[in-house]
Amino acid sequence: MTHRIAVIPGDGIGKEVMPEGLRALEAAAARFGIDLALEPFDFASCDYYLEHGQMLPDDWFETLKDHDAIFYGAVGWPEMVPDHISLWGSLLQFRRRFDQYVNLRPCKLLPGVKSPLAGREPGDIDFYVVRENTEGEYSSVGGRMFEGTEREVVIQETVMTRTGVDRVLKYAYELAASRPRKQLTSATKSNGIAITMPWWDERVKAVGERYPEVSVQAFHIDILAANFVMHPDWFDVVVASNLFGDILSDLGPACTGTIGVAPSANINPDGSFPSLFEPVHGSAPDIAGRGIANPIGQVWSAAMMLEHLGHPDAGRAIVDAFEAVLSEGDPAVLTPDVGGQGTTETLGRAIAARIAG
Amino acid sequence: MTHRIAVIPGDGIGKEVMPEGLRALEAAAARFGIDLALEPFDFASCDYYLEHGQMLPDDWFETLKDHDAIFYGAVGWPEMVPDHISLWGSLLQFRRRFDQYVNLRPCKLLPGVKSPLAGREPGDIDFYVVRENTEGEYSSVGGRMFEGTEREVVIQETVMTRTGVDRVLKYAYELAASRPRKQLTSATKSNGIAITMPWWDERVKAVGERYPEVSVQAFHIDILAANFVMHPDWFDVVVASNLFGDILSDLGPACTGTIGVAPSANINPDGSFPSLFEPVHGSAPDIAGRGIANPIGQVWSAAMMLEHLGHPDAGRAIVDAFEAVLSEGDPAVLTPDVGGQGTTETLGRAIAARIAG
Ligand SMILES: CC(C)[C@H](C(=O)O)[C@@H](O)C(=O)O
Numbered sequence: 001m002t003h004r005i006a007v008i009p010g011d012g013i014g015k016e017v018m019p020e021g022l023r024a025l026e027a028a029a030a031r032f033g034i035d036l037a038l039e040p041f042d043f044a045s046c047d048y049y050l051e052h053g054q055m056l057p058d059d060w061f062e063t064l065k066d067h068d069a070i071f072y073g074a075v076g077w078p079e080m081v082p083d084h085i086s087l088w089g090s091l092l093q094f095r096r097r098f099d100q101y102v103n104l105r106p107c108k109l110l111p112g113v114k115s116p117l118a119g120r121e122p123g124d125i126d127f128y129v130v131r132e133n134t135e136g137e138y139s140s141v142g143g144r145m146f147e148g149t150e151r152e153v154v155i156q157e158t159v160m161t162r163t164g165v166d167r168v169l170k171y172a173y174e175l176a177a178s179r180p181r182k183q184l185t186s187a188t189k190s191n192g193i194a195i196t197m198p199w200w201d202e203r204v205k206a207v208g209e210r211y212p213e214v215s216v217q218a219f220h221i222d223i224l225a226a227n228f229v230m231h232p233d234w235f236d237v238v239v240a241s242n243l244f245g246d247i248l249s250d251l252g253p254a255c256t257g258t259i260g261v262a263p264s265a266n267i268n269p270d271g272s273f274p275s276l277f278e279p280v281h282g283s284a285p286d287i288a289g290r291g292i293a294n295p296i297g298q299v300w301s302a303a304m305m306l307e308h309l310g311h312p313d314a315g316r317a318i319v320d321a322f323e324a325v326l327s328e329g330d331p332a333v334l335t336p337d338v339g340g341q342g343t344t345e346t347l348g349r350a351i352a353a354r355i356a357g
Numbered sequence: 358m359t360h361r362i363a364v365i366p367g368d369g370i371g372k373e374v375m376p377e378g379l380r381a382l383e384a385a386a387a388r389f390g391i392d393l394a395l396e397p398f399d400f401a402s403c404d405y406y407l408e409h410g411q412m413l414p415d416d417w418f419e420t421l422k423d424h425d426a427i428f429y430g431a432v433g434w435p436e437m438v439p440d441h442i443s444l445w446g447s448l449l450q451f452r453r454r455f456d457q458y459v460n461l462r463p464c465k466l467l468p469g470v471k472s473p474l475a476g477r478e479p480g481d482i483d484f485y486v487v488r489e490n491t492e493g494e495y496s497s498v499g500g501r502m503f504e505g506t507e508r509e510v511v512i513q514e515t516v517m518t519r520t521g522v523d524r525v526l527k528y529a530y531e532l533a534a535s536r537p538r539k540q541l542t543s544a545t546k547s548n549g550i551a552i553t554m555p556w557w558d559e560r561v562k563a564v565g566e567r568y569p570e571v572s573v574q575a576f577h578i579d580i581l582a583a584n585f586v587m588h589p590d591w592f593d594v595v596v597a598s599n600l601f602g603d604i605l606s607d608l609g610p611a612c613t614g615t616i617g618v619a620p621s622a623n624i625n626p627d628g629s630f631p632s633l634f635e636p637v638h639g640s641a642p643d644i645a646g647r648g649i650a651n652p653i654g655q656v657w658s659a660a661m662m663l664e665h666l667g668h669p670d671a672g673r674a675i676v677d678a679f680e681a682v683l684s685e686g687d688p689a690v691l692t693p694d695v696g697g698q699g700t701t702e703t704l705g706r707a708i709a710a711r712i713a714g
């Protein structure tokens with residue numbers, strides 16, 4: 001059985017880390033006998049937009065919908081295309097139209113990566129953020145009135161549905177139930193955002209009745225963010241709305257020093273459409289073009305993709321490989337962000353060699 | 358001239374830290390010859406709610422509107438009264454009806470306070486979060502439809518007005534212009550929250566035209582939260598919407614280890630109604646009743662209040678006093694959260710004695 005993978009490098013360092021993501025993927029495929037068909041696409045990038053006036057071709061949905069997964073680099077080049085155009089025209093379309101309603105992001109303290117937090121060791125921090133990925137605060141409903149006058153009012157609606165919330169809660173409860181600590185933390189703000197969030201709390205309770213083995217705790221988002229810094233060891237699985245999950249899944253990796261190397265999976269759990277795998281980092285215009293971007297976010301995303309496609313052993317081998325390379329700490333191999341003088345390619349090649357065994 | 362101050366202890370540790378806040382306030386008033394009329398009120402607390410079925414008496418607005426300031430403890434007791442009832446029935450009413458449209462919170466690394474961040478020294482981190490405090494994501498517009506069915510939809514509107522946004526931006530620009538670094542950071546999320554936040558960005562630019570001396574930078578809230586952890590030294594004045602400001606003003610103090618001691622000022626800059634001063638911490642049911650809550654949040658709020666009332670020297674004396682007591686680090690005086698075995702009262706008395714000189 002061949003897995004058809006759409007490969008979309010996107011913008012900026014996306015184009016630089018993607019070759020190393022593919023190198024790791026191919027090394028793992030060779031070692032574990034996995035048959036991959038990799039198809040590159042140049043759309044969903046700002047270059048494509050500048051040429052075509054839109055981020056995606058008209059037939060993008062048809063073109064991509066039968067792939068088994070999308071392997072994405074990074075998108076956005078705000079100097080040329082405003083972010084809300086590039087993002088709503090690409091990544092946010094994929095998430096919504098392919099119903100990738102779970103955004104899953106590991107927050108893990110890795111060997112050899114310096115955490116900005118004092119006194120934390122690898123093993124101390126190891127949790128997942130499960131983010132709702134299709135609705136909530138990221139809505140397209142609203143607008144401006146009395147535009148350009150002193151009376152100007154701008155409104156945007158947060159829209160939550162029982163279907164949308166219950167299914168991501170179910171995913172989070174099941175993930176929590178599968179882990180040794182069996183702990184779920186819900187991000188709320190029912191004291192201030194007093195219409196949607198009290199209802200979110202009710203759904204957390206209602207869905208939780210089916211998972212008596214999972215212990216649940218809710219924190220308001222303000223103090224939860226604070227606790228990511230003060231007590232990152234408290235967390236096992238954290239479930240959050242689209243916006244809160246967005247914030248927590250950058251903050252979590254920041255606390256583990258891995259914002260430049262964290263991966264994310266945009267998952268359609270029932271498999272009706274392809275899931276999408278991408279690093280958490282963006283296109284990073286400030287370092288793009290210099291060949292020094294850390295490719296581990298892309299490589300780790302490849303591991304999550306292989307796991308999702310039914311090859312957990314191959315995914316594990318990739319993670320083991322980059323953890324080993326990080327532990328060794330050879331400055332000639334590592335990129336500058338993790339203390340080396342190497343390049344995207346030296347680090348990517350070292351990881352691929354390790355995967356090959 | 359007498360300053361009329363409404364004193365509202367509220368719930369939980371609010372009732373324990375308030376006496377120490379008053380002790381500091383009275384010590385500073387005596388030393389600097391400030392005439393204060395302190396009037397205590399028992400409403401805006403969950404005890405009051407349980408007795409009266411509402412958080413505030415019907416005439417609260419009349420009762421409080423001519424005071425020069427409100428000195429608040431903490432509110433909330435979720436086991437007895439749901440947070441959205443206690444908060445929307447008290448604090449959030451005050452902020453809105455008294456048009457306290459600026460919420461100002463210092464994030465400062467203090468001597469003797471342990472920061473969870475590695476390698477940061479007092480002096481390294483010293484910035485303000487300026488939060489919009491009356492509108493935005495904290496709206497009362499929205500509701501539920503198809504309630505109790507699978508089709509259930511819940512909507513809440515974020516409402517931003519030009520009046521509301523421009524005035525808080527003006528405050529933030531002026532604060533930045535008054536500081537040596539003259540730097541303003543705007544919290545946005547225009548790539549995802551694509552109706553309100555691109556407009557927020559436009560207002561930041563438009564209002565900024567009047568402050569050419571201030572350098573402005575925008576970060577999306579996800580990476581901004583991450584940068585609070587990774588680069589807290591980057592920031593001088595950070596301006597944010599109601600929700601983003603809420604998150605950042607807990608996260609900032611968490612990064613400086615001061616979440617238990619940070620103050621906040623809810624300011625009505627034109628003085629048409631009283632401003633409100635309160636610690637950032639809540640009522641803390643987990644430690645309430647034990648006499649061990651750190652009173653510095655309340656004491657520091659007193660300092661902000663005196664500064665607001667036109668007595669910056671008295672405010673400064675209070676801050677100097679608690680910084681000195683923290684630096685000395687006498688375990689018999691300090692509360693457990695800052696490494697001592699003392700009580701709310703031992704710490705409060707030590708600070709007041711130091712203020713008296
Ligand atoms: C208690 C809550 C409603 C409040 C808020 O969200 O504004 C608090 O977190 C704060 O920051 O003052």
Ligand SMILES: CC(C)[C@H](C(=O)O)[C@@H](O)C(=O)O
Pocket residue numbers: 087246548549579
């Ligand atoms: C680029 C942006 C629209 C996106 C988001 O907010 O979802 C990104 O921050 C992410 O987390 O994937």
